Amino acid sequence: MNNKELYAQQGVAMTCRSFEEYQSMFMLDKATLAKGKILDIAAGASSFTAECIHRGYDAMACDPLYKLNSEQIYEFGQQQLLIASEKLSSKKEAFVWNYYHDIQQHDDIREHSLDKFIESYKNDMDREVYVNAMLPNLPFQDDMFSCVICNHFLFLYQEQFDYSFHLAAIKEMIRVTKKGGIILLYPLVGFKDELYPHLDNLQQELSQxxxxxxxxxxxxxxxPSADGMLAILK
Incomplete structure (x- = not known):
């Protein structure tokens, strides 16, 4: 059992991930993406939503970060990318590099994702695509989305948010998901690379x-241990 954090993190980091990363993480296919409206929760400055829209899919994102303007997010994003790169460089042997190959490629993907996000965010003047919101209370109607996704937030921060928060957050995701829709959550481990300890209880409670x-x-x-996601079919 690993008692050391592989990646030291205070507070919730801002994420900058690409469409291709989301595809790989959530095993997304065209049928899932084309089924209906998509919601990316705790999306940060990831370009997934922008790239979904560019491909003709109906997508939205929410994050408390969206209270900021594009200049503020870009500046914050540049700071976060630098911090993340330095942390990874100091412990690169602890991670699996099959996808990114090396730190430079990892950083390049982040930079490119941030740039794409900022361009899309600037065009969303009325904040109809990028909504300032945070779990466990989302400002969306019941049964609104066909696909709800959330990556590198819930269980990754298992030492900062307790079981009651995780349960309330997922119940809220279920509320805004259409019957026949799907919720996908990744990863199932925290910063110590340990599986979320209440996963069995959570699955049992949600199954009710x-x-x-x-x-x-x-x-x-x-x-290393983040090879699974939680899938919830409504």
Whole structure:
């Protein structure tokens, strides 16, 4: 059992990930993306939503970061990317580099994702695509989305947010998901690369809500043990 953090993190980091990373993490296919409206929760400055829209999909994102303007997010993003690169460089042997190959490629993807996000964010003047919101209370109607995704937030921060928060957050995701829709959560480990300890209890409690809960294998891996995602079918 690993008692040391592989990646030291205070507070919630801002994420900058690409469409291709999301595809790999969540095993997303065209049928899932084209089924209906998509919501990326705790999306940060990832370009997934921008790239979904560019491909003709109906997508939205939410994050408390969206209270800031584009200049503020870009400046904050540049700071976050530098910090993340320095942390990874100091412990690069602890991670799996099959996807990124090296730190330079990792950083290049982040930079490119941030740039794409900022361009899209600037064009969303009325904040109809990028909504300032945070779990466990989302400002969306019931049964609104066909696909709800959340990466590198919930279980990754298992020492900062307790079981009651995780349960309330997922119940809120279920509320805004259409019948027949899907919720995908990745990863299932924290910064110590340990599986979320309450996963069995969580699955049992959620199963009582007339949803199908399962763990699916994903081809994406960066933290050594992060090879699974939680899938919830409503």
């Amino acid at each position: 809500m007339c949803v199908n809960v399962s763990i699916r294998t994903t081809e994406f891996r960066f933290l």
